[in-house]
Amino acid sequence: MASRDKGRNTRVETSTGATAPDSAGLGARRAAMQAVAELIGQERPPALDEALAQAIRAEALSPADAALARAIAVATFRRYGMIRAALSARLERGLPAAKPRLTALLATATAQILDLAVPDHAAVDLAVRLAKADSRTVHLAGLVNAVLRRIARQRDAILAESVDALAINTPDWLARRWVAAYGPERAGAIARAHLAGAAIDLTPHGDAADWADRLGAVRLPTGSLRLPENGPAIPDLPGFAEGAWWVQDAAAAIPARLLGPEPGARVLDLCAAPGGKTMQLAATGARVTAVDRSAPRLERLRENVARLGLDVAIMVADALDLKAQDHDAVLLDAPCSATGTIRRHPDVAWTKSEADVARLATLQAKLLDHAAGLVRRGGRLVYCTCSLEPEEGEAQIAAFLARDARFARLPVQPEEVGGAAELIDGNGDLRTLPCHLSEVPGARGGLDGFFASRLQRRA
Template sequence: MKPPNRASRPPGRPGSSPSRATATPGFAARALAVEGLEAVLRRGAALEDALESAPAGLDPRDRALAYRILATSLRRLGTLRALLGRLMEKGLPKSAPRLESVLLAGATQILFMDVPNHAAVGLSVDLARADRNTAGFAGLVNAVLRRLTREHEALAAGLDPDFADTPDWLRARWVAAYGLDTARAMAAMHRVEPPLDITVKSDPAQWAQTLSGEVLPTGSVRILQAGPVRLLPGFAEGAWWVQDAAAALPARLLGEVAGRDVVDLCAAPGGKTAQLALAGARVTAVDRSAHRLARLRENLARLGLEARVVEADAAEFSGGPFDAVLLDAPCSATGTLRRHPDIAVAKRPADILTLAALQSRLIDHAADLTKPGGTLVYSTCSLEREEGEAQVERLLATRTDMVRVPLAPGELEGFDPFITPQGDVRTLPSHWTRGEAERSGLDGFFAARLRRVA
């Protein structure tokens, strides 16, 4: 939490009208952040879709600020709700559920962002006044947030410094799977805004210098995001694409793919398809979502890369057989909580079993699409063993035509810290501690390499 920043003027600005408030600098960004919180918390939207209501002419910097407020609010939701709950003994007014989003956005700026407290409080009061359902509670917003600026350290007493923002069911699963110390390290990393990782088409060192970043051992370039991604050097020219360093690993397990027929199942939004196409493969990208495939086509066009794009259910796709198959299966995505904190809101324990059943169907079909002698890589961005290790063990136990091809130490540069005793790849959010937490960590990923035998 940031140190207290005393308000230099009364933040409520009594008498200001909603129309005047909406013209206040910074109001549009905060209003969009509140609408995004409503979309995620009340309507079940995904974080990546939560800001679709943004006005067409909104300044990209306002959109970026709104996204940061929204993502930080979700990332620190457990802490925020605990502190606000201690300030509101009677709870939120049932007649104004939107009030929670106004308070969450304001509290996020006070506690976790470099925003003057008077601005965070004053704009939150303006937001309350601008909505007829919350206008009557503007005084409550003012009082609660002003107390938060003064008392946040005392209010936080007793909160777990690492697990406060992790749902209890996930904490229990991670402690059982990885031990208390590792689970705590993962949870602590989830509380920190992630860096931006990119995959470059060529010359990682040059792009690291241009973007003030660093080249990671596996070849990805890591930067601290400096403004909207689309405005960074090289994006419009198609020199690179956004891809977490862990997400870039599974495609590399296929080895040399130049001139080979490769299918990327569940391919959108296309980071792995781009990797394979850049490496010279003849790629077929399959996904069931027309909306997500539109993004994949846009990404390929920007990058100047080609692939055959097929809209189909990956469990029923009838192409092939292929020299190599990459299946990055739909999953709970708990390994991406740092980047997609809405997952902690959306997912429930029962989802793991439902998704595991789907993954079993997909990996069986992926094996059928693999030529004898061909390679299948199965991966998920999940920390849950039912969606990773257990899927591979089940496949190997039920199909005599599939064998594991373990990854050997030193086989691929930068992979050694992530190789399991079985020769699979397992990355954790707490891996790659590289100085400051903001420059450290990875998405949680599992990947296994298999071969189909005659």
């Protein structure tokens, strides 16, 4: 069943049937708690999707309860700053850093009270049951009950005090960086876009206008299709089985279009998994080789390519180990901090650090230098990252062009992004922000944060 209460932003479905009312959704809440605890309890935690998948398997959840577990965990990290502040203010000694399981239990229950369409009594009572069922928290069941009931009573006041998304729901190190890079007004808009979440975008393989009509989707200026909210599951939509489209954020679909290979061109897609850009390139008729060091991630790419009936050579390899070759075009979607994807992966904000940005920027420079040696004279190289951090984008290209005189920038033109000139920076590079395209008629707005630079080898 589903319900909406004042102050809630997300509709969730809970299982019904043979399960007693007081235990419905218990497994979902345990899975969400387990996934959140795993992320906040490690120095280098896994991605939330990975932790959730493992917890959902362990609980053997139904599809409805798996969706509930995901909604709870995502809501927890989307407003983790507000949740931590609310809990710390109501705990005599603040949140215990050494007890990630207790923190996760309180945080996931608070997310339900503050942000989800879950009755307060269900969120509180089931959290208490989870506390009592665990030897590590059974002695804290009374505390859990008292704190969460206080959160429920004071919900409106908590929400009223948490309207500044940049100050409340963004880690200090990221807020500081975004203000420096984009200014306080734009940084605030980015933070608000993160709270709004992300729509589902598709890249069509066939006629975009026809598929927009058939799917009830909005066609974005950049060419992607945006699905309406609360629609059918992706595999149940028309066109999925026959490979007429694939899921890909609208911003992530732009870099491959900028490469623009001719049919038959030799194209190398580096760090290719899970394969959205690979499929775009192959759909042009180019001869594409997709390279990634992760064999499991390439399996997903292989499955997607087969579903679409595309011909792609797939190679498990480290891009830095490839020998110099003469490709007509190379796409380097470099590993990055992924701070541009916080709309759909809010855990990134709370599990990455400035040290990660510096470490990844060093790797990106090595990959960029190596990719340059794989492009023929006259060929093109597109470098991109799903990061909002200048070190992983603008600064990376500036440094590369300063040390490799063989390459020059090919500026992106407004007509290549549907006339959305705001997506192009002063150097002619692509720079999308989560707050961009927020006013598209009939569509939930926003884009992932992406940077892409198109370069041509002159010599």
